[in-house]
Each structure stands twice: as structure tokens, then as C-alpha cells.
Amino acid sequence: MNLFRLLLLLFAVPGALLAQTPATTKSKPSPLEWNTSDHSPRSRALELAGGFSGDGYKVRDGFWSGSLEKGTPVLIEVNLFAGNDYWFSAANLDPSTRLKVSIFDVHGNPVGSQAFDEASRAAAGISVWQSGRYFIRVAMTEGDKADTCMVYSYK
Amino acid sequence: MRHRVFLTVLALLLAGQGDSRSESLAAKDVESAVFMETIAMPTPGEFFIALGKQCQPNWAKLLKSSTPPTTTDRERMALQLGVFVADGFIAIEAQDGQGVKNTGRDILAITKKLNVSQHIIARSQSISDFAEESDWNTLREELDATQNDVRLALLEQNDNALVVLTMTGSWMRQMDVAAQLLAEDYKPGPSALLVQPAIATHLINRIDALPDKTRNLPLVVGLRDGLDSARTHMLKGSAYNLSAAAVKELSATMSSLIAGTAEPSEKK
Numbered sequence: 275m276n277l278f279r280l281l282l283l284l285f286a287v288p289g290a291l292l293a294q295t296p297a298t299t300k301s302k303p304s305p306l307e308w309n310t311s312d313h314s315p316r317s318r319a320l321e322l323a324g325g326f327s328g329d330g331y332k333v334r335d336g337f338w339s340g341s342l343e344k345g346t347p348v349l350i351e352v353n354l355f356a357g358n359d360y361w362f363s364a365a366n367l368d369p370s371t372r373l374k375v376s377i378f379d380v381h382g383n384p385v386g387s388q389a390f391d392e393a394s395r396a397a398a399g400i401s402v403w404q405s406g407r408y409f410i411r412v413a414m415t416e417g418d419k420a421d422t423c424m425v426y427s428y429k
Numbered sequence: 430m431r432h433r434v435f436l437t438v439l440a441l442l443l444a445g446q447g448d449s450r451s452e453s454l455a456a457k458d459v460e461s462a463v464f465m466e467t468i469a470m471p472t473p474g475e476f477f478i479a480l481g482k483q484c485q486p487n488w489a490k491l492l493k494s495s496t497p498p499t500t501t502d503r504e505r506m507a508l509q510l511g512v513f514v515a516d517g518f519i520a521i522e523a524q525d526g527q528g529v530k531n532t533g534r535d536i537l538a539i540t541k542k543l544n545v546s547q548h549i550i551a552r553s554q555s556i557s558d559f560a561e562e563s564d565w566n567t568l569r570e571e572l573d574a575t576q577n578d579v580r581l582a583l584l585e586q587n588d589n590a591l592v593v594l595t596m597t598g599s600w601m602r603q604m605d606v607a608a609q610l611l612a613e614d615y616k617p618g619p620s621a622l623l624v625q626p627a628i629a630t631h632l633i634n635r636i637d638a639l640p641d642k643t644r645n646l647p648l649v650v651g652l653r654d655g656l657d658s659a660r661t662h663m664l665k666g667s668a669y670n671l672s673a674a675a676v677k678e679l680s681a682t683m684s685s686l687i688a689g690t691a692e693p694s695e696k697k
Binding site: 333335336348350351353356357358383384407426428429 | 452453454455456458459461462463464465466467468469470471472474475476478479480482483566569570573574576577618619621622624625627628668669
């Protein structure tokens with residue numbers, strides 16, 4: 275790891291961790307939050323994404339969900355715009371699993387400067403410099419198989 | 430000692446972080462990627478935020494006055510619905526609470542005609558309340574969710590063609606606004622926002638897959654031709670920008686498409 279990356283981590287990581295603090299409770303819940311009343315992979319993914327809302331991120335209503343197996347990651351196409359910041363958050367209900375979310379550009383090169391993973395939930399973030407098609411890979415790195423959901427937020 | 434503390438803190442920080450870097454994807458992986466419209470299609474919310482950062486538009490000027498739908502043509506109504514949703518996001522960017530409420534009212538009126546209003550009545554009230562409170566961030570999520578609810582309701586009543594047209598209307602209005610801004614004040618960097626040939630192709634493919642009865646309607650034939658022209662203009666530049674001339678051509682195409690959605694229904 276070069277010095278630049280080390281310095282970047284030292285400054286960026288605490289910010290990213292702080293950004294995961296849940297937002298202050300609103301007086302009137304958004305209907306998007308009504309979905310969190312059930313205990314589902316989507317509600318957990320929304321919970322994780324909601325952690326970024328304190329930093330001004332808006333959660334998009336669309337999501338991917340499906341059965342995810344170790345060794346068979348899913349690759350999801352998205353269109354991202356220069357100037358925007360994004361977080362892609364994935365989760366499932368099996369605490370024995372571990373997830374990893376990665377971002378790739380249109381050429382298949384890994385991009386994204388921030389990542390988070392904790393047991394059965396994970397997220398990856400990117401500040402986009404070039405508008406266009408990107409790919410989000412959600413992989414199970416530990417565990418067997420579990421219903422998983424990915425949501426995304428932007429600002 | 431200080432050195433050890435530093436290393437310990439660093440190790441803890443790194444332990445909480447997965448490495449975002451991975452090996453590159455193989456071409457076959459990219460080909461197998463899932464394209465889900467609810468995720469891959471740009472929403473007006475995120476598109477306009479990017480446009481705002483790059484072009485600092487006068488959103489209030491871009492906001493159209495409320496025009497309650499008069500047509501009884503379901504396909505045209507679906508296109509207009511998509512345009513209205515995008516207009517709602519313009520009102521949010523303009524921080525115009527009354528404009529948001531007006532657009533919300535138009536959306537409700539058109540969904541009534543399409544028989545799906547029961548699915549969004551609660552959201553419509555929330556939109557009005559959040560607009561009253563100037564809660565712009567929540568409004569963005571609410572309007573996005575409204576669009577998705579309408580989509581699900583249309584799918585539930587087997588109106589698949591209307592789903593395609595609503596989605597197309599929303600995307601057309603996004604492109605129309607951005608192209609109009611950049612045609613008036615061309616900037617090479619932000620013009621990359623208009624380079625979306627893959628989305629245009631996806632919409633054209635969706636229209637091509639519609640039942641003959643819908644696909645052969647003059648409205649839909651004109652729409653497909655317009656999308657094809659838009660794609661041609663988008664392919665004139667690189668992935669990084671469009672020329673000023675291509676932006677002007679794209680702007681003219683998108684304006685014409687938007688004007689086409691508002692024309693009165695042809696007599697059958």
C-alpha cells in the first residue's frame with residue numbers, strides 16, 4: 275500500500291464509518307421506511323442504506339433481490355452520473371454468511387473508493403467522475419446460500 | 430509506544446473495511462450482467478441532481494405550468510405520466526412546493542384514468558404534505574416510490590405496454606431538459622450526461638417487443654422513430670462528450686418527442 279492510499283484511508287475511513295450512523299428520526303416517516311417494519315433482506319439492506327441518509331443520500335426505490343450462493347456472484351448493471359456519489363448496500367438474514375459488494379466500470383475494471391462489510395451485510399461507495407454504465411457485483415464470500423437484497427442510494 | 434498505538438488504530442480501521450478493489454471482470458461476465466429496469470434505468474431524481482451539479486440550471490424556468498391531461502388515449506396518457514413524474518422532480522429541484530403539489534395532482538388525475546390511482550392515493554397525500562414542509566429529500570424518495578408503485582399497479586392489471594411508455598416518457602423528459610440546457614449553453618464535460626445510447630436501445634427493444642396493436646399506433650411509431658434518431662445523435666460523440674451540433678440535434682429531437690406526447694389523440 276503506498277503512502278497516498280494510506281493517508282486516504284486514514285482520512286476517509288472515519289468519515290465513512292461516521293456516515294453509517296443512523297439518521298435522526300423524522301417526525302413523519304417516509305413510506306420507504308414503512309418497508310423496514312418487516313424482517314427481510316430488503317429491510318436489512320434499507321437499514322444499512324438508511325445509515326447514509328444522514329450524509330444526504332437518498333435511497334432509490336428499486337432493488338435487486340434473489341438467492342445468492344457462494345461462488346456464484348450476481349452482476350447488476352447500473353447507469354451512474356458524473357458528479358454524483360453512490361452507495362450500494364446488500365444484506366441477507368443469515369449471520370453466518372459474509373457478503374462483498376464491488377463496483378466495476380464499463381470496461382470491467384474495478385472502481386470505487388469505499389467499502390464496508392460486517393457479517394451478512396456489505397456496501398460499496400463511489401464518487402463518479404465519468405457518466406455511463408457500471409456493474410455492481412454482489413458476492414457471498416463466506417456461507418452457503420441465502421436470499422439477498424441490494425438497494426442503492428445517491429446524492 | 431506511539432508507533433504501536435498508531436499501527437493498532439490503523440489495523441482496527443482496516444479491519445472494518447473490506448477492500449473495494451477486485452480483479453477485473455471478464456467480457457463474458459459483463460455480458461451476463463442483470464439489467465433490471467427498476468435499477469438500471471436512470472431516475473429523474475438522480476439524473477437531475479447530477480445535471481444540477483454540472484450545469485447549475487434555473488430550475489424554476491424549466492418548470493412547465495401544470496397541464497391537466499385531456500386525452501383519453503391510454504398510450505398517450507402513459508407517456509404523459511412519465512413526463513409528469515420527471516416534471517415533479519424538476520419542481521423539487523426548483524424547491525417549488527406548489528409546483529410539486531400541482532404535478533402530484535396531475536399524476537393522480539392521470540392514474541385515475543389509467544385505473545391505478547388507488548395504489549398511489551396515500552403517496553399523493555404524502556407528496557402534498559412533504560411539499561408543504563419543504564422536505565425535498567424525502568420528496569425525491571416519495572416521487573421515486575410513486576413511479577415504482579404505478580409501474581407495479583400497471584403490471585398487476587397486465588398493462589405491460591403502458592409500463593414501457595411511462596418509463597420512456599420519464600426518460601424522454603430527462604433528456605429533453607438536459608439537451609435543452611446544453612444546447613443553450615454548451616459545455617463539453619456535462620454533455621456526457623446525454624450519452625445514453627444503451628438506454629435508448631433498451632427502450633427501442635422494449636417498444637419492438639410490444640404487441641402489434643400497440644406497436645403500430647401512430648403515436649408509438651413516431652416515438653420509436655424519435656428514439657432511434659436520439660440514439661443516432663448520441664452515438665455521434667465519444668462516451669466522454671457530444672459535440673455542440675449533436676447536442677442541438679438531440680435537443681430538437683427530444684423537444685419534438687415531448688411535444689408529440691401532448692398532442693390530442695387521433696380519432697380512431
